[in-house]
Amino acid sequence: MELLRNARDAGARNIYVASVLRRRRYRTLTVLDDGQGVDERYATLIFEPGVTTRHLNPTIEAVDPNSPPHGAGLSLYHIRNLAVRSSLLSAASPTSITVTFDTRVLPERSLQSTTRPSRSNLRATVENFARTSRTSAFYYAQPAKILASLIKNHIIHNDESAVELVELAEALGLRISTRTAQKIKNGEIPAIERIDGSGDGGRRRVMTERGGEVDGSTALLDLGDEQMSRIAVILREAAHASYVEVHDLRQSSRPGEITLTARVREPEDEYE
Ligand SMILES: Nc1ncnc2c1ncn2[C@@H]1O[C@H](COP(=O)(O)OP(=O)(O)O)[C@@H](O)[C@H]1O
Ligand SMILES: [Mg+2]
Structure with a gap:
């Protein structure tokens, strides 16, 4: 002060x-x-x-x-x-x-x-x-x-x-x-x-979507392409272990919060 x-x-x-x-x-x-x-x-x-x-x-x-x-x-x-x-x-x-x-x-x-x-x-x-x-x-x-x-x-x-x-x-x-x-x-x-x-x-x-409140002072996290693709690799591995596939990994950043969204689905050819 x-x-x-x-x-x-x-x-x-x-x-x-x-x-x-x-x-x-x-x-x-x-x-x-x-x-x-x-x-x-x-x-x-x-x-x-x-x-x-x-x-x-x-x-x-x-x-x-x-x-x-x-x-x-x-x-x-x-x-x-x-x-x-x-x-x-x-x-x-x-x-x-x-x-x-x-x-x-x-x-x-x-x-x-x-x-x-x-x-x-x-x-x-x-x-x-x-x-x-x-x-x-x-x-x-x-x-x-x-x-x-x-x-x-x-x-x-x-x-x-x-x-x-x-x-x-x-x-x-x-x-x-x-x-x-x-x-x-x-x-x-x-x-x-x-x-x-x-x-x-x-x-x-x-x-937040859960109705809670987050501090939005200045903290903003943006993931670059390289980091996103590393996350995608991890998700793909995890998905593979559960016999599902991961599609369209997306991020949305707001002050104080980052949300990663990935669509998960079962591979269709399994059912053919
Ligand atoms: N950021 C600054 N810019 C210019 N002069 C400063 C600054 N900080 C301190 N000073 C100088 O140092 C002196 C001593 O500061 P301080 O110990 O806080 O006593 P005071 O603020 O009561 O004078 C100030 O009077 C001022 O001349
Ligand atoms: Mg002073």
Whole structure:
């Protein structure tokens, strides 16, 4: 939340949160924004206690105009004390701050929701913040998708080789493999939609055929030809074992759900 506030207060129009949990324990959050950037005089100091430029440009919380400006230069200091690693990776164009927390020391709160249980409430935090801050667009995803979105939105450029893209991403706190970089360059990893802060927290609700509700935030799975034909092979084998045949395997993807439909029938010639 504090990182989002800082980005917003820097006048960012776009704020990206890359989130990844490694070894089921270490949460890395990298917040990138296209705001005015960290003044170079403060770049090495912003994690120190009491360092703030807020007096130059005080902001008042929209939710409570009577509350004093938050932080007073202590938020990043507090973050640094809680984190196993924290750094300003890029002062501007885009600004990038990355922090890693040990979730055994700082447990994450899971999201208590019957429709959308989640191991962490991080995405929900960004959604809530987006609702109070309509001047910025917010994005929350794993690093690869954030990188794809940064390219699509021209925050960074895609004229490098895959290897160079890996290095550029790493320098901004987005760790990806060369293979993933290649996929991004080929457009195989789609950019994500901005979080829609207009009311339901960006969730599109999708009813399944069984009447249940699935979360339709952004998760969309599309199987390529190769994967479909591998599934077809498995189904054909299974069908063969039951003396039936499989025809027209189809997929339909909706946010939060994929449906595979295959027609199964008994071979007619058996009956001739
Ligand atoms: N995303 C950012 N863009 C530009 N400057 C930033 C950003 N994040 C932090 N800063 C700078 O670091 C300072 C310290 O941040 P913080 O510890 O959160 O304290 P505060 O927000 O109360 O000033 C800010 O005053 C600002 O100058
Ligand atoms: Mg702050």
